[in-house]
Amino acid sequence: MxxxxxxxxxxxxxxxxxxxxxxxxxxxxxxxxxxxxxxxxxxxxxxxxxxxxxxxxxxxxxxxxxxxxxxxxxxxxxxxxxxxxxxxxxxxxxxxxxxxxxxxxxxxxxxxxxxxxxxxxxxSVNSEPSLRVCTPGTIGAIGVAPCSPADAGQQITTFNHRIDYVIQGFSGESSFMFGDDVDVIHLGDGSDDSLWTAASGNIGYIVGGGAVSSNTDIMRLAIENDLASIIHVNKNYNCGKIEGNDCVPIFKGTRVAPILEANGGTMPSQMGFISMSKDAGEILESVVINGSGRIEMILDVTNDxxxxxxxxxxxxxxxxxxxxxxxxxxxxxxxxxxxxxxxxxxxxxxxxxxxxxxxxxxxxxxxxxxxxxxxxxxxxxxxxxxxxxxxxxxxxxxxxxxxxxxxxxxxxxxxxxxxxxxxxxxxxxxxxxxxxxxxxxxx
CATH class of the missing domain: 3.40.630.10 (Zn peptidases)
Known part of the structure; x- marks a missing residue:
């Protein structure tokens, strides 16, 4: 395929x-x-x-x-x-x-x-990944970091691997914790160059079915704009046919040669890449992109x-x-x-x-x-x-x-x-x- x-x-x-x-x-x-x-x-x-x-x-x-x-x-x-x-x-x-x-x-x-x-x-996928989002509880309390174990009232949503998200072909590893407070930048359908530029150093969130559809092109643009990791969400394919009204996450491969060329001859080993379902993606949007929440994204993957x-x-x-x-x-x-x-x-x-x-x-x-x-x-x-x-x-x-x-x-x-x-x-x-x-x- x-x-x-x-x-x-x-x-x-x-x-x-x-x-x-x-x-x-x-x-x-x-x-x-x-x-x-x-x-x-x-x-x-x-x-x-x-x-x-x-x-x-x-x-x-x-x-x-x-x-x-x-x-x-x-x-x-x-x-x-x-x-x-x-x-x-x-x-x-x-x-x-x-x-x-x-x-x-x-x-x-x-x-x-x-x-x-x-x-x-x-x-190679070396161990079970983890993807969670957290809505902080006692924000502003002295000495309490948002979404830390001491953060009373925090709300954590854990996404299910293989159901809510799957790792993509030739993804690198990722180790973002709640304490890192990394931003997730909405890239739309990937057609706006300014959004890619704004996502530098952060996690890019791209909606599938748009101008940038292949994993190879997504990863190439992420490399060129120095993104930390990538999340692709499926909102347009097989929706309502498999699991309720949801659009399931899809595994896709990535061509190696263009990625090596874009990354100066090596694979981007620290750039994680996952695909999420529509329903799971909308939870992430609500909590992190449009809210004050934080993301944890841990992928133990070797791609080089x-x-x-x-x-x-x-x-x-x-x-x-x-x-x-x-x-x-x-x-x-x-x-x-x-x-x-x-x-x-x-x-x-x-x-x-x-x-x-x-x-x-x-x-x-x-x-x-x-x-x-x-x-x-x-x-x-x-x-x-x-x-x-x-x-x-x-x-x-x-x-x-x-x-x-x-x-x-x-x-x-x-x-x-x-x-x-x-x-x-x-x-x-x-x-x-x-x-x-x-x-x-x-x-």
Missing amino acids: TEQELISAEVVEDWKHAGNKRTSFAIMQSSTMKAIVLTVIFLSSTLLYFYLEEDSYDYGETVEFDQQRVRTYAEELLTFGHPDWFGRMSGTIEEQATAEYIANLFEELGYQATLHTYEVPMH EELTVRVPCGTYYGKTDELLIAGGHHDTVYHAPGAVDDTSGVASVLELATIFSEYINKNGDPNKTLRFCTWGGEEEGLWGSTEYVKEMNQELAENLRLYVNLDMNHVDIDPERGNSVWFSTNHEDDYGHIKRLSEKYKN
């Missing part, structure tokens, strides 16, 4: 899990399973054609899709999530365990398994290191070097299980690998080489797949004939998001096959 894409299905799934509103697999009920059955049948038929000789347009019968098996794969993937936050964030032991499980499964299925590792820029991300692959070498690959990303956002984004896609990749393993055992070696891979580092910038392409560039340039990417293919039908499967090719013959297969399955 790129930072420009705010994917509704991921937000719905992760928000509802964080709020304990439903189980991780409520998303995989009847209507959704119909969609995934059609998707995997279509993709397996497409792969099966490429797998076979090309001198016939008789695509034969579809292979059997095992709905319970793919569900089991998804359930097993979810067990590797963080014990408290449920995600499989890139560079963590959770992501490592997931990649090793996938590589071992490929080997059990009879593929030649490889586990590629890459050291890439990555941020390299961590290991992993790409497990399973390959079955055919009679030719022509290569067919199916893949999806096994990492998730840090704060949610990612049952949709992209546990659903990886479970489907594993099902395809199982289907073709069974086919090979029954029918013999394929004409073309088959490979199934899953990618780490996707949520933070497509790191795993990018590094894999760099490493395998010569083989891919010479032999790759087809790549199928499965990302969030368990999404419920929604007219606003679409309900289609997209294929593209730069090979004239392949276009004909894709068109014929599309006609066969589109209804």
Whole structure:
């Protein structure tokens, strides 16, 4: 997922899990399973054609899709999530365990398994964050600091991590206490340069959906104007669809290269960056921005290191070097299980690998080489797949004939998001096959 894409299905799934509103697999009920059955049948038929000789347009019968098996794969993937936050964030032991499980499964299925590792820029959330606001009690009492333990009558609101706010991609750390009395400056939608200038040395508060929409641009402007930290509030996306009339907080990634350039070659390790829900943001506005309250914002995050991300692959070498690959990303956002984004896609990749393993055992070696891979580092910038392409560039340039990417293919039908499967090719013959297969399955 790129930072420009705010994917509704991921937000719905992760928000509802964080709020304990439903189980991780409520998303995989009847209507959704119909969609995934059609998707995997279509993709397996497409792969099966490429797998076979090309001198016939008789695509034969579809292979059997095992709905319970793919569900089991998804359930097993979810067990590797963080014990408290449920995600499989890139560079963590959770992501490592997931990649090793996938590589071992490929080997059990009879593929030649490889586990590629890459050291890439990555941020890590080291411990539970804290975000609170305080309305002082006995202001002006001799020797009593506002919002200190001795401040009688103070009112503290504690925001819930993962429900009211989430840390953003490549956020730095933050350690503002009530006693620091740091100002929070309302930046509007980010279009007024004078507001950015006025926020220097303080926390900037920006409303999403305006002129400055990407995390990369927000962080770049914060660096250029010497802000201490950033709070983004969602007031325009998915409002009233998930939790009452609220607009939920959204995790978005941040591109590293522009941030390094803006910050003189290093990451802004002391600049925290969070996203808040509409309701939580309005409480902060009332207490701190428009009132006499204070903010506490503690983020234990590291954003200036390299961590290991992993790409497990399973390959079955055919009679030719022509290569067919199916893949999806096994990492998730840090704060949610990612049952949709992209546990659903990886479970489907594993099902395809199982289907073709069974086919090979029954029918013999394929004409073309088959490979199934899953990618780490996707949520933070497509790191795993990018590094894999760099490493395998010569083989891919010479032999790759087809790549199928499965990302969030368990999404419920929604007219606003679409309900289609997209294929593209730069090979004239392949276009004909894709068109014929599309006609066969589109209804």
